[in-house]
Amino acid sequence: MSRVTHFSAGTLLVSSALISAAAAEALSPQGAALIAPVHQVYLTLEGEQAAYPPAKTAAEKLERLYDLDQAGRGVMQHVDLTTLPKAQQKLATEAMGTEINKHDLANQKALKELIPANGWFKVSVDGERATLAAFLIVQHATNDPQLMRDTLPKMKTAVDAGEASGQWYALLFDRVAVEFDHKPQRYGTQLGCVQGKWQLDKIEDPANVDARRLAVGLKESEADYLKHFPGTC
Numbered sequence: 001m002s003r004v005t006h007f008s009a010g011t012l013l014v015s016s017a018l019i020s021a022a023a024a025e026a027l028s029p030q031g032a033a034l035i036a037p038v039h040q041v042y043l044t045l046e047g048e049q050a051a052y053p054p055a056k057t058a059a060e061k062l063e064r065l066y067d068l069d070q071a072g073r074g075v076m077q078h079v080d081l082t083t084l085p086k087a088q089q090k091l092a093t094e095a096m097g098t099e100i101n102k103h104d105l106a107n108q109k110a111l112k113e114l115i116p117a118n119g120w121f122k123v124s125v126d127g128e129r130a131t132l133a134a135f136l137i138v139q140h141a142t143n144d145p146q147l148m149r150d151t152l153p154k155m156k157t158a159v160d161a162g163e164a165s166g167q168w169y170a171l172l173f174d175r176v177a178v179e180f181d182h183k184p185q186r187y188g189t190q191l192g193c194v195q196g197k198w199q200l201d202k203i204e205d206p207a208n209v210d211a212r213r214l215a216v217g218l219k220e221s222e223a224d225y226l227k228h229f230p231g232t233c
Contacts, residue, residue, distance in 0.1 A: 027091045030083070034092060035081075037079065072103060120164065122164075135155070156169055189218075
């Protein structure tokens with residue numbers, strides 16, 4: 001089942017799918033041409049970053065990782081695969097996911113070298129863009145449940161101190177609950193693609209989900225949040 005997390009209006013954070021090399025080779029030349037911009041955006045960005053002066057702070061390094069985290073995802077949202085047969089659309093989507101996943105793994109390795117020994121990154125020290133980058137890398141690390149689990153209490157402490165966004169914590173909490181603990185989510189942020197339709201994963205105490213969303217900093221009600229998702233997937 002494919003899954004997305006909706007982070008903000010108009011932005012879908014896609015969990016990258018893994019694909020076998022054999023399947024990737026079956027992609028048609030037309031499909032390969034359509035998804036080529038995803039590969040190219042990484043080549044361009046990596047070339048640009050290689051020419052930058054060495055980053056002096058963790059924040060500078062995180063901001064560069066932010067660009068790498070978002071590069072392929074941003075292009076992927078605008079790739080139109082509707083001219084391909086259904087089977088080729090699936091292969092093309094998986095191939096883009098594989099390209100993104102490769103860079104996600106490199107980002108995770110870089111992030112682990114930057115995590116403070118005494119907790120988590122702080123907005124007051126590292127800035128919002130850098131701390132957002134750290135969150136996004138962890139949120140996309142579904143291949144590394146331990147990283148996601150270890151980050152949760154650190155981020156909660158940062159949220160309580162006003163040093164991280166409660167929205168980020170809610171998104172990470174729900175993803176861990178659904179993906180790894182197989183428990184109902186708390187804040188109603190996780191949907192899965194089931195038989196071609198977006199379906200909200202089970203929520204604990206659904207009658208009070210809007211109160212919990214508001215308390216953690218999610219500004220939309222659950223009903224308004226769901227309006228961002230199309231009927232089919």
